Amino acid sequence: MRADVFAELLRAWDGEEVAVRFDRATETWMLVCVHSTVLGPASGGTRMKVYAEPHEALRDGLRLAAAMTSTNALAGLPLGGGKAVLAVPEIPTGERRREILLRYAELVDALGGTYVTACDMNTTERDMDVVAERTRHVMGRSVEAGGSGSSAPATAVGVFHGLRAAAAHVFGTEDLSGRRVVIQGVGAVGSVLARLLAEAGAELVLADVDEGRVAALAAELGAEVVPAASALSTPCDVLSPCASGGVLNRETIPTLRCRVVAGAANNQLGEPEDADRLAERGICYAPDHVVNAGGIIHLASLELLGEDEARRDERLRGIAETLGECFRRAEAERISTGAAAERMVAERLAAARAG
Ligand code: NAI
Numbered sequence: 001m002r003a004d005v006f007a008e009l010l011r012a013w014d015g016e017e018v019a020v021r022f023d024r025a026t027e028t029w030m031l032v033c034v035h036s037t038v039l040g041p042a043s044g045g046t047r048m049k050v051y052a053e054p055h056e057a058l059r060d061g062l063r064l065a066a067a068m069t070s071t072n073a074l075a076g077l078p079l080g081g082g083k084a085v086l087a088v089p090e091i092p093t094g095e096r097r098r099e100i101l102l103r104y105a106e107l108v109d110a111l112g113g114t115y116v117t118a119c120d121m122n123t124t125e126r127d128m129d130v131v132a133e134r135t136r137h138v139m140g141r142s143v144e145a146g147g148s149g150s151s152a153p154a155t156a157v158g159v160f161h162g163l164r165a166a167a168a169h170v171f172g173t174e175d176l177s178g179r180r181v182v183i184q185g186v187g188a189v190g191s192v193l194a195r196l197l198a199e200a201g202a203e204l205v206l207a208d209v210d211e212g213r214v215a216a217l218a219a220e221l222g223a224e225v226v227p228a229a230s231a232l233s234t235p236c237d238v239l240s241p242c243a244s245g246g247v248l249n250r251e252t253i254p255t256l257r258c259r260v261v262a263g264a265a266n267n268q269l270g271e272p273e274d275a276d277r278l279a280e281r282g283i284c285y286a287p288d289h290v291v292n293a294g295g296i297i298h299l300a301s302l303e304l305l306g307e308d309e310a311r312r313d314e315r316l317r318g319i320a321e322t323l324g325e326c327f328r329r330a331e332a333e334r335i336s337t338g339a340a341a342e343r344m345v346a347e348r349l350a351a352a353r354a355g
Contacts, residue, residue: 005055013062016042017114021107026100029054029087030107032115033065035080038349041113042082043139043296044068045120046104046127050088057087064120067267067289068296073348074322074341075293075315077300082115084108091122101127105134113137118151118299125149139299148302151295154312155264156192158294158319163197163238163262165320166286169327170259171237177201182258184208184231185243186217189264189292193242194221207231208243233257241265248285253277262286275338279330287341290323 010018015035022029034042044065051057061083069081084104092100108117108131118140119128125142132138132145141147163181164174171179181197182205183190190208194217197204204223207230208214218225226234232247233255241247241263248261249270261268261283268288269275278285294316301312322344330340 002053002055005053006058009055009058009062013066015062015065018058018061019107019111019115021103023100023103026092026096027089028100028104029057030084030104031058031061031087032082032084032107032111033058033061034082034111034115035062035065036069036349037080037114038352039069039073039080040078041116041137042068042080043072043077043116043118043300044081044083045118045140046084046086046123046131047120048086048088048091048122050090054087057085061085063267069349070289070341070345071293071296072300073345074287074290075297076318076322077293077296079116079296079300079304083120084115084117086123097127098130101130102134105131105138108137109135111137116304118296139303148299150188151298152188153192154298154316155189155292155295156196157313158297158316159189159193159240159242159262159264159291160196160200161317161320162286162291162323163240163260164200165323166260166262166284166327167238169324170284175200178203179238180205180236181238181240182207182226182231182234182236183240183242184228184247184263185241185265186214187242190240190242191217193240193264194223198223205234205236207234238262241268246270248274248278250274250277253281253283256281256283258283260284260286262291263288264292266292269338272338272342275336279336284327285337286323287326287338289345290319290326290341293319 019032065083072079129145143149168174180203198221209228235257238260239258245267301307330337
């Protein structure tokens with residue numbers, strides 16, 4: 001553990017607090033990053049991952065927690081932003097996994113509701129059932145345990161609404177029939193999105209590093225498959241990154257051959273200036289923090305706010321309106337859509353602070 005890097009990262013961060021626990025028995029670093037509680041309890045998932053160094057886990061947690069502040073604010077939810085990272089020496093299974101989750105749940109509970117957790121990379125509904133044994137500040141438990149289950153289908157529905165709104169903005173119609181859409185990553189979110197797009201008549205092109213998975217889905221939907229390495233540069237109307245973050249950067253943006261980018265992946269831009277690079281190329285970027293809010297909307301609506309599925313679906317459709325507002329502001333203020341989304345977040349937080 002590099003104490004100097006920890007200190008540097010925390011000093012540069014604009015969030016509220018980080019709770020750190022080192023679980024000696026399992027050599028696991030538990031980091032709960034509370035970026036903002038201005039709009040409500042800091043909410044965001046628990047990422048379990050193997051990192052070369054604990055400070056890399058902290059870097060990830062700080063960045064992802066800040067992203068959740070933006071996502072939750074833009075989704076109009078009464079929630080702040082947070083994220084937790086369990087930096088494990090190897091992905092645990094069985095009793096060891098349970099032990100880690102129970103001790104992690106005690107840490108979440110000790111924060112008294114400042115942070116509300118959920119699933120993220122490498123954590124599942126079953127894990128949240130275990131976490132719920134020691135704290136009530138958890139969403140995304142399995143349906144059998146009284147939770148609302150996986151958030152991925154709702155995330156896909158939200159991306160679909162966003163994609164239609166972006167199409168309306170660029171092509172003058174939200175009708176996706178005949179539009180060529182490349183989906184990079186057909187996992188939990190990308191596969192559901194692919195089905196929704198197929199139903200809407202889109203011409204689908206799929207890419208995934210898991211060749212078996214992409215071949216099976218393509219056969220089912222009659223879609224084309226391209227190698228994962230060429231997903232970004234495949235000519236299309238819409239590119240939908242649904243794999244991992246950082247895919248839109250100084251190197252990749254010049255190679256894109258699409259008119260619209262709208263996908264689920266978190267933190268798609270390598271750096272904020274990449275939004276300007278996309279705008280300069282005439283590519284309409286639907287900011288990920290607006291488009292991928294469906295998952296947290298699903299969890300918060302059904303589990304925290306006690307709403308029914310009809311109200312949740314209405315909130316999911318709201319993603320299209322928020323995106324429309326973002327496009328209008330970008331044009332009116334001559335800024336990128338990424339910058340417009342940031343301004344919308346800042347205004348929502350300022351209004352809440354003013355009170
Ligand atoms: P997942 O792990 O189920 O699926 C990701 C898929 O991308 C996998 O099939 C994987 O093989 C593939 N992949 C990985 N690297 C690739 C590459 N270089 N090229 C092509 N394919 C690649 O994850 P999930 O849940 O579908 O999430 C996808 C993205 O959406 C992630 O960035 C996640 O953080 C984000 N997201 C997910 C939410 C959810 O509710 N599941 C909510 C908000 C964001």
